[in-house]
Amino acid sequence: MHTIWLTGAEWLAVLRIGLGLWWLESWRHKDKKAWFERGSGIEWAAGVASRHRLPAVRKGFDRVVAPRPRVMAHIVVHAELALGLGLTAGFLTPVALAGGLLLNVLYFVLMIHDWAEQGQNAMMALISAVALFAMSWQTWSADSALGLFA
Template sequence: MHALWLSGAEWLAVMRIGLGLWWLESWRHKDKRAWLERGTGISWAADIAERHRWPWVKTGFQRVVQPWPRLMAYLVLGAELALGLGLVLGFLTPIALVAALLLNLVYFLLMIHDWAEQGQNAMMALICLVGFFAMSWQTWSLDRAFGLFL
């Protein structure tokens, strides 16, 4: 059955591709020079973690992220780019969906008491779950073309 002009599987692919475009926009709009040379993204997150209502978030950030700000900046930028490309192209899609869910949960937990993009993180996480359990890689994807994850 077709809903409007696309099938249900095609609408799931549209949702997956839209999520990938969202990640690519998150990567695109960042000032890469500021992130990589001055560590602005990591220092912003450190300020959020420092004021966090849950001490374990602050402690975890100080132990895992702050000792390696340059590496973490590369990791965040690389992850957002890889997730965006993987989801748009439908390549290693189940892995990209799980990784995107985890990254959104990290963002959500870090900023849970702040104004910053909670609706966006929640919706992106929901799309990851729906895309994963509905196997959104079965239509319009390199995974399908290569016979992966069928």
Template sequence: MQTIWLTGAEWLAVLRIGLGLWWLESWRHKDKKGWFERGTGIAWAKSVADEHRWSFVQGGFTAVVAPRPKLMAYIVVYAELALGLGLTVGLLTPVALVGGLLLNLLYLVLMIHDWAEQGQNAMMALISLVALFAMSWQAWSLDNLWGLFL
């Protein structure tokens, strides 16, 4: 269906690419030396989990993240890079959209406190959901070019 300037599939690709660029910006602005060498990102997350209103968050952090902080720092930082690249070029798009949705939901739950900015995570999760169910890889994507996920 042709809409103003672009087709519906192309507008969905714009949404997907914008989300990918958002993830790339999240990766770009991270202090990687701080995350990898000093553990600043994981230390901050620990301080949030320790004071979280839901006990399962602290328990989950203690069981999963605390025993392996360096590994988790690499996972978080490079997950954001992988999501950004995958969504921007449209490679394994459904996988990237589900991964991004899960990561944003994890961020939402971790930072549920009133002081945390939740608009970005909520909007990124919503865009992931819309882009997934609307099959945003149908235009301007390597998935479409290679005939994946038809």
């Protein structure tokens, strides 16, 4: 079966690059000054975690995130940038896809009550899983050009 314009591997690369651009947009639209100086994203997440129905989420947030809001803000913001750049360029793609899948699952679990963003997280997680298991780094990627993950 022939596809229009591109091969199957090229469509997977388009999917991977689109996911990378999605992560870059997530990074771009954040108010970094508010995140880094006040931990504004972490403040919001604290409110969500405090009302979460799973005690493990509340306890985990209180133990890991709450004591270090600025560090966690940097981790979230820089992780989104790294995922976006890695997936768009196709550099260390399996690592970026696994990291993105993990981050989306964490977002999904944290925001179990906030259905406004659940569709986005579900779609990004699905694209990450498909791109990871279909080895989307084999086409149009720095990994392919460098002979990584052959």
